[in-house]
Structure formats: structure tokens, C-alpha cells
Amino acid sequence: MNRSKALKQLVSHICAYVRSGDVVSGQGSTLSKKLRILAQSSMVRYVVRRLLYMIPVVLGISIIAFVTMYAAGDPISLIRLGKPNIDATTLNAMKVYYGLDKPIPLQYVNWLGNILQLNFGKSLYGGGSVNSIIGPEILPTIELQVISLLIAFGISIPIAVYSARKPYSKQDLAVTSFSLFGVSMPTFWLGLILIIVFSFSLGWLPSAGAKGAAGFLWWGNPVLDVVAHFIMPVVVLVYVSLAQNIRLIRANMLEVLRSDYVLAARASGLSQRKVVYSYALRNAITPAVTFLAIALGSMLAGAPMTEYVFSWPGLGRQYVGSTLGLDFPTIMAITILITIMTLIANLVMDILYVYIDPRVRIR
Numbered sequence: 001m002n003r004s005k006a007l008k009q010l011v012s013h014i015c016a017y018v019r020s021g022d023v024v025s026g027q028g029s030t031l032s033k034k035l036r037i038l039a040q041s042s043m044v045r046y047v048v049r050r051l052l053y054m055i056p057v058v059l060g061i062s063i064i065a066f067v068t069m070y071a072a073g074d075p076i077s078l079i080r081l082g083k084p085n086i087d088a089t090t091l092n093a094m095k096v097y098y099g100l101d102k103p104i105p106l107q108y109v110n111w112l113g114n115i116l117q118l119n120f121g122k123s124l125y126g127g128g129s130v131n132s133i134i135g136p137e138i139l140p141t142i143e144l145q146v147i148s149l150l151i152a153f154g155i156s157i158p159i160a161v162y163s164a165r166k167p168y169s170k171q172d173l174a175v176t177s178f179s180l181f182g183v184s185m186p187t188f189w190l191g192l193i194l195i196i197v198f199s200f201s202l203g204w205l206p207s208a209g210a211k212g213a214a215g216f217l218w219w220g221n222p223v224l225d226v227v228a229h230f231i232m233p234v235v236v237l238v239y240v241s242l243a244q245n246i247r248l249i250r251a252n253m254l255e256v257l258r259s260d261y262v263l264a265a266r267a268s269g270l271s272q273r274k275v276v277y278s279y280a281l282r283n284a285i286t287p288a289v290t291f292l293a294i295a296l297g298s299m300l301a302g303a304p305m306t307e308y309v310f311s312w313p314g315l316g317r318q319y320v321g322s323t324l325g326l327d328f329p330t331i332m333a334i335t336i337l338i339t340i341m342t343l344i345a346n347l348v349m350d351i352l353y354v355y356i357d358p359r360v361r362i363r
Helices: 002-019 030-040 043-069 075-082 088-098 104-116 130-165 168-185 186-201 223-259 260-267 274-310 315-324 328-356
Strands: none
Touching: 002 030, 043 104, 043 328, 075 088, 088 223, 104 328, 130 223, 130 274, 130 315, 130 328, 168 223, 186 223, 186 274, 223 274, 260 274, 274 315, 274 328
16 A cells, blocks of 8 residues: 555656646746646556556566576576586686676676666576577567467457357357367467478478578468468467457357347347447457457467477577576566566556547546
């Protein structure tokens, strides 16, 4: 409670400072007016408040990740197990190089300070920068996850609406079974099945990577080659997310279609299509928008298995490789990145929720 009050007071002080016009010298300046308008916006205050609330969440997860990593053992001791003949002088030099000669609380403070400067430390393999290792892999992960999420959401709407318009029919039973099977299916198992069928048996699609090597392009075109590599990972992620979206939108549609205002719209003579898509769908789809943020978090959490199965050059595959190799700095860096991406996704979806549903107001 005290922390919440302190955060609210900080936000109010920032807004009051901006409204006072002291940010820029000169009365009535254009910049001062714009800042004053922004400060009075409830949306800006909400975004600032949510960003401030993210700080303790990220700190808490960073502490848990740091303690968990070191609970597995001292990295230098693990190196000694792998290379028992290494001399003490080299081990001491490595401790100094990685900052492991300091107490664990001080190591955490130093690591957190480097994180705030966007410096994720040095990898235990070769001593290279973690930034250079994970930097090129952020965009492929975002591309794969966002494309899969949008496709799943777009496909789930007409399927769920069709199922809800014919409840308990054979078609509805088929959609429900399809959804239940998708929710229960492990992503790595479906990925392996697709690889066996479409890569090894039929030879239609590539089984690994994000693009082919020069001279070995699938379907003889660079663009089509990228599309070919996207198909199977996207299908796996879309199917798992699609099943959850269908179940949620279908349940909401069934409830909305029985509401009084929908019955009144039908009684007024409106067509079934207009009633469903203009009135019922907007209210039924609103909870699904909120679920998108949860779905993105689940997909990011499941990225290691999906990317590892398809050798996709993203954060997930790197996370699995770093975990198997006990590369602690890289593991902690990817954990923090996935946490921040999930929190930002939740914030974006909450803001989008306000624009979709006019009944929701931000204070």
C-alpha cells in the first residue's frame, strides 16, 4: 500500500510540474502548452503509472532469475568440473574478469547497473558480449510471434462466430473438439510431426532455419524461401493459439447472443449478419483482446521449444542452448527481455481495450 501511494504521489508531482509551465522558459510557449495538455490526459497518466508499476515486477523477476542461476552453482566451479586440469591462476583471472570475486549481493547490484545501461554482460563461452549474441535474435523472435498471433486471432473470429451461431450442432462439436485438441497438444510434438511429414517424407518444406543458404533457396526465390521457412513454425504457434481464441470468443458470443439488446435488434428487423457482426461481435471480442497479451506471453514462454525444434534463429533457441551450456549471463539477459516484452504487450492490449470498449474508462 505504501509503495502504491508513493508511486501515485510521484506521478502527480510529475504531472503538476509539467502543468506549472516550468519545463520551458517563457509564458505561453507552444511546447509548454503541448506538455500541459499531455499532463492533463488521463491516458498519459495511466501509461506513466503502468510503466512505474513495471519497475518492481522487473526487479522481482531479476532477483529470482539471479538467485536461481547461482543456486545451480558457481560458474567457475562448473568450469573446473569440465576442465579439472585448469590452473588456479587462470581460475582467479576468470573470476576477476566476470566479476565473480565479489559478494553475491554486490554482483547483483553491478549486474543490474549494467542492465540499466543496456549492457547484459559477458558470455561464459569465449567471453564475448551477450548483447552481440542475443541482439540479432530479437527481431526473428518478434516476427515469428507477432505474425502467428495476428493470424490466429484473425482466423479464430469467423470460426468462433460460426460455431456460436449453431450451438451444439455437428459443426459446433467439430470446432469444440478441434479447440480442445489444440489446447492439449504440446507444441514440440506437433512440430516434430510436421517435420517428419512435410520435410522428411514429402520434402515440401524446410525443416530448420529462417532462410536457406545462397544457392539452395526453396522454390527458387528469396521471398518464397523465407515464406517456406515460416510456414511450419507459424502453423504450430497458430494452431495452439487458435484453439484458445476460438474457445474464448465462442463462449462470449453465446452469452452475448442471448442478451436483451441483441434480441431487441433482431425484433427490430435487422438482418442476422448485421446483428452478429455489428452488435454482438464487438462485445464478444473485447475479452479476447485482453487475452491476446496473455497469449503473447504464453507464446514467448513456449518460444524455446518451438524455436529449438525448428532451429529458428531466435531468443528461444538461444535460451535452450544457453541453459544446456549453463551460460548464466545469457540466460538472465533473455529472461529479462522476455519479461519486458510481455509487460509491454500487456500495456498495449490494455490501451487497445479502452478504444474497443467505450464502457471502459481510464482514471
